[in-house]
Amino acid sequence: MQAVLKVDDLAKSFTLHLQGGVHLPVLSSASFEVAAGECVVLGGPSGSGKSSILKMIYGTYPAEAGSIQVRRSDDWIELVGAESHEIRALRRDTIGYVSQFLRVIPRVPCLEIVAEPLLVRGRPREVALKRAAELLTRLNLPRRLWDLPPATFSGGEQQRVNIARGFAEPFPLLLLDEPTASLDSENRDAVLTLIEEARQGGAGVLGIFHDAAQSARLASRILDVRDYSDAATFANRDVTEPLQN
Amino acid sequence: MTAGAKEAPLLQAEGITKHYHRQLGCAAVDLDLWPGEVLAIVGESGSGKTTLLRVLAGQLAPSAGRCRYRRADGQTVDIYQQSEAERRHLQRKEWGFVFQTPADGLRMNVSAGANVGERLMALGARHYGDIRGSARSWLERLEIDVGRIDERPSAFSGGMRQRLQIARNLVTGPRLLFMDEPTGGLDVSVQARLLDTLRGLVRDMGLSVLLVTHDLGVARLLADRMMVMKEGYVVEQGLTDQILEDPQHAYAQLLVSSILQA
Numbered sequence: 001m002q003a004v005l006k007v008d009d010l011a012k013s014f015t016l017h018l019q020g021g022v023h024l025p026v027l028s029s030a031s032f033e034v035a036a037g038e039c040v041v042l043g044g045p046s047g048s049g050k051s052s053i054l055k056m057i058y059g060t061y062p063a064e065a066g067s068i069q070v071r072r073s074d075d076w077i078e079l080v081g082a083e084s085h086e087i088r089a090l091r092r093d094t095i096g097y098v099s100q101f102l103r104v105i106p107r108v109p110c111l112e113i114v115a116e117p118l119l120v121r122g123r124p125r126e127v128a129l130k131r132a133a134e135l136l137t138r139l140n141l142p143r144r145l146w147d148l149p150p151a152t153f154s155g156g157e158q159q160r161v162n163i164a165r166g167f168a169e170p171f172p173l174l175l176l177d178e179p180t181a182s183l184d185s186e187n188r189d190a191v192l193t194l195i196e197e198a199r200q201g202g203a204g205v206l207g208i209f210h211d212a213a214q215s216a217r218l219a220s221r222i223l224d225v226r227d228y229s230d231a232a233t234f235a236n237r238d239v240t241e242p243l244q245n
Numbered sequence: 246m247t248a249g250a251k252e253a254p255l256l257q258a259e260g261i262t263k264h265y266h267r268q269l270g271c272a273a274v275d276l277d278l279w280p281g282e283v284l285a286i287v288g289e290s291g292s293g294k295t296t297l298l299r300v301l302a303g304q305l306a307p308s309a310g311r312c313r314y315r316r317a318d319g320q321t322v323d324i325y326q327q328s329e330a331e332r333r334h335l336q337r338k339e340w341g342f343v344f345q346t347p348a349d350g351l352r353m354n355v356s357a358g359a360n361v362g363e364r365l366m367a368l369g370a371r372h373y374g375d376i377r378g379s380a381r382s383w384l385e386r387l388e389i390d391v392g393r394i395d396e397r398p399s400a401f402s403g404g405m406r407q408r409l410q411i412a413r414n415l416v417t418g419p420r421l422l423f424m425d426e427p428t429g430g431l432d433v434s435v436q437a438r439l440l441d442t443l444r445g446l447v448r449d450m451g452l453s454v455l456l457v458t459h460d461l462g463v464a465r466l467l468a469d470r471m472m473v474m475k476e477g478y479v480v481e482q483g484l485t486d487q488i489l490e491d492p493q494h495a496y497a498q499l500l501v502s503s504i505l506q507a
Contacts, residue, residue: 003273010366016498017495017498018499057489059487060490062487105466106437106441106466
């Protein structure tokens, strides 16, 4: 299958100016590809830089060096050093991202939050709301919650809103950061099925999953993120732990 | 190929510097604003953000640098090379400017309806019924009780005055809105509702917005992109989530670390 994502020699570190300029290396040479229809799982212990890789691909963390290229129809678009409006355009139609936490927009009802990625792409309102309702139903979110803002929902309910939003639009590249972390087994299964359907629809998936059984069910390949850092950098591994949050 | 190749920036500024006598307002600012983009200029008071906004909005000629704007007819014009009349026409037709203090952007001694209608009349509208109809519908969109159309803004609360100022700006269907601390003087609950209204309007009208705020919470809610200013210079710019989650510059890190966690 054709690649949808090419990552080359990607490097990242953090410099904390408020802590006297402490320098925390995270990754030094990540290189891999993700093909359409494939699910590549990022493995490795907490703090090894898995989420950082996803955030660099989504443009939330600036990469320090290397290259991230994303396919958009027949073109490859370089994300490292790209302008903000280019990244925004890719987020609109090419890259989907589901994190562990819903970034709640205050006072906006759940159904609207899920429909928003479709509305932003100019889909008709009825179509967007219908798709949102369909996803919330599949994820077993009680209908009485649909018109409420999710600020007061439980962790698991918020996470399902977040997943529904992430899957509303069929993105060619999906970045998943522990999408099932606080779900019970029935809902976890519904999410895994959504991921499998997205793959069958041709999406390339790059994900982090906290349990081995899920990784085994979904993964076409598992990459160990520890391979992307030189051993010396990790001598004092535990200092970077809080960066994962 | 670039992702947005078919489009071009709406507003482009290069090397904007403004001195007041010996005092520096802002220095060497480059900026592109894209169609439909909301850009927040953040920084503490005295950082030069309002100076920059006023220069970009055609209100304050820069000491150096230039600003170009792509008009609705596709022509790109240099804002400060135009005649005063041309610039005023742009300000009335294609732009809006929302001041922090509503009294600066409203006429306090004429009715709410006349405040909204005035911009239409300035562009040549003469039919009283049409003007009043537009004023009505804009009061409604801004959730102002239409029954108060004949009252003067002096009888309105702070939040309602600010809504009226926004209605007055949007009635001519502008493409670009400048806002200087639009929710600055309001109670938090009033501020929250106004932010909701603004978010909806920006998306539905496809507005491009330049927003000055010292409140990163406001920027987080409204802006696609942020520019962080300190002592007249832009020290960092990037997508809103990038600045909030992984700020690079020491001052941006300080600013982000100072946000109160909800």
